Amino acid sequence: MTMNNQGRPTRGDATDATAETTTGNRALQIEESLIFEKDAYGETGVDFPAPTLTTNRLGGVERRGEIGLPGLSEPETMRHFVRLSQKNYAIDMGPFPLGSCTMKHNPRLNEKMARLPGFADIHPMQPEGSVQGALELIHVLSFWLKELTGMPAVAMSPKAGAHGELCGMMTIKAAIEARGESATRTRVLAPESAHGTNPATAAQCGFKVDNIPSDKTGRVDLAALKERLGPDVAGIMVTNPNTCGLFEREIRAIADAVHAAGGYFYCDGANFNAIGGKVRPGDLGVDAMHINLHKTFSTPHGGGGPGSGPTVLSAALAPFAPVPFIVEKDGRYRLIERRDAARTAGAEGELSFGRMTAFHGQMGMFVRALSYMLSHGKDGVAMAAEDAVLNANYVLARLKTEMTPAFEGYCMHEALFDDRFLADTGVETIDFAKAMIDEGYHPMTMYFPLVVHGAMLIEPTESESKAELDQFCDALLSLARRAKSGDVAAFKAAPRFAPRRRLDETAAARKPVLRWTPDAPLQAAE
């Protein structure tokens, strides 16, 4: 042992370390109880002046009994949530290659802009004259979205991707009703490879959903689609690029066939990042498409929301769009919240079906998205799409020596693999994904799309450098070789170094425990 002159060791001895600690903590990983287990009832971390009111005007329905909410002082609160944060993986830590989710860099400029009091501290029901800058921002963002998609109208209020889908399908339903065909046009077609939200949305609109099969190349089977079209079809829902990461080559033929049959073409815009600034969906025959601002335009995913799903609409659908809209005249912005006002202002929505949400949409996300767009410009948006597609193809090319691409040829922004390369190894897709966690990566999307066995869908986005992609590919290639070498046990045991080992989802669902209760302290479910 080397010592300094105070006798303090300056180098550790190599010893056999045990994995267990007395506290359960592991250095920077601190076990953290629930706030309800901290015995802090009656405490508060916010100082207020004492109320002086001695009577109340609550009409005799004042709250009686304990609510059951613990309070922590500010330092305790900070420490609690910082410890929790350290149990999360995040895009700021490394690649987050979830296919179909577009986990790209979230510029902090956008956060700064969204927090300007002029955007964050204004109320949706303030008089129009006091929020001219906010209305201007939405108007400018609308222009960008319409220009990038080549569509004449956009409904800004949908709160997330699935909500945008709902907006699009409700608009289609309203248009069909206006044609007097709501009793007959009751079917919606969607590919087997579609996001689950597509059939769920169509069902929520009262439509019956029929599958369109995929062809051998991973795209919509056009012949099968044509067979299923008829006077009872309200429309189709197709993602493009699709969930296999492929551009629907026959997109115009698909649109023409649907239009010829009297239906509308809803495009799921989840994968717009591959073509933003490169292709306008309006040039491809699309009638409605939502745009996930939290994917393509980099508003942070925030652990599962908030999202934002403005929905662009063709001229045929625009009159039915949900309120509100913003119109500009002589530098003055107006908020149109009702049909008759839309009619006089010549805005979209003169036959509006109503409202998607209480107010005007996700303003905080609008600011971030516009900040992103202005930063990128039309040149940067196109370059981002190109780099996203190049990065995915680079991953595809590098990994195909050990892993099995689901389809031939180039991909768009995401590379899809199946589990053939794991055949007879005993390692399954989920084991491979969990082993990636130990290597320091968030796994790719697994078991989606459903059309591919044991699917692994990798979307690197444009945010990854070549060096980062090389490390990532090297790690996956090593894992693939290790799986093939017969080291099944290592995969089944993964993850070993994460804050938790594999969690039992079956036990969680069998007897759901969805909140903490004082009379039944939570142990691990059995």
Added chain:
Amino acid sequence: MRYLPLSDEDRRQMLSVVGAKDIAALFQDVPADALDPGFDLPTHKSELEVERILGRMAAKNRTASAGPFFVGCGAYKHHVPATVDHIIQRSEFLTSYTPYQPEIAQGTLQYLFEFQTQVAALTGMEVANASMYDGSTACAEAALMARRVTRRSRVVLSGGLHPHYASVTRMSSELVGDEVVFAPFAPTGDADIEALIDETTSCVIVQNPDVFGNVRDLRPIARAAHEKGALLVAVVTETMSLGAVESPGAMGADIVVGEGQSIGNSLNFGGPYVGLFATREKFVRQMPGRLCGVTADTDGKRGFVLTLSTREQHIRRDKATSNICTNSGLCALAFTVHMTLLGEAGLRRVAALNHEAACKAADALSAVKGVDVLTSAYFNEFTLRLPSNAEAVVDRLAAADIIAGAPGGRLWPDEPQAENLLIVAATECTSDEDIASFAAALAGTI
């Protein structure tokens, strides 16, 4: 381009590994005439330029903090401790995804579990989900859930339900073929909503405090609904009220939905907000949205996972309870952090301060000649009847830098009785001086 790490040399090397001549080769499946059409948009800008453009727009808006401010109606100006915004901006929360890989998302999952527990406690219910988009969409989902639970198709809406909530709910219920019945416009509270409930009713939806500010005892409505086999859906658009007003759960509600913006979240001109959704344990499998539950890992350590996902669209597709996918995770975190700081003691105190401010405002405004306060039992919001069109009064007061409230004509454009109504909210942020200026300006205006 500061956000794109690839150099031209990287791109060349990568294309060569890919085996593509150029980038265009990778876009070969796109119809050639649709590629690179040209856009009428500017090119990229520096941070400084973007800050100038957006800063200029922001500066044109009158912020709620800049002076007297009395608008509520489903979104409320409250003070949010600095800690909240710091925590939600941590990379590990801000830039993570839905916790699909629970082993490396325990941070998100644990706060969602804490959020669910807090929401259940506040609403007086047994279970709550991990959040919805906002209060209005949660309300619409509650009507759809009541339909599944009761297998009935008639929805009764209280006349005190926020008209925008009513519009959202009507749209989504009519889409699936339900009949939607509106109780009459009722600024002083529904006279007899119980009479509208019949044996075919799936649910009656009642807001408390209602959009006019009226606080009421929900128990008689709950009894009437349950006698007919219908559910009571209670809507709370001001979550702060739950620190002072009896919980809907204690008054017999079967589903409670709410707007959680007041806790932890800014006004944001209407979004993002955070929808609350709570119900009885027996209905849990009919709930929409994500749920976080307790389990153990292979070492037997407690952990959290998303659960009961067989209700959800990614498993059940067209048979799912809802098409909802994204929720409002980061806003739910802001809610949880703020509520953790408040605790029960802080929540009760800030709720009392809200009530106190509203009582003072009502007293000051009722003293203005020609102004009537219509609301007798309220929390932090009440309705005035003015002698003239309230929208015009609001505009005149705005010119004097007083943001006076929500005018009835904007909320109920087709309702002549609404024209002279003004809905006024006061919170812990409202000062005595704000109230005095409002009352003086109102007296000078009407």
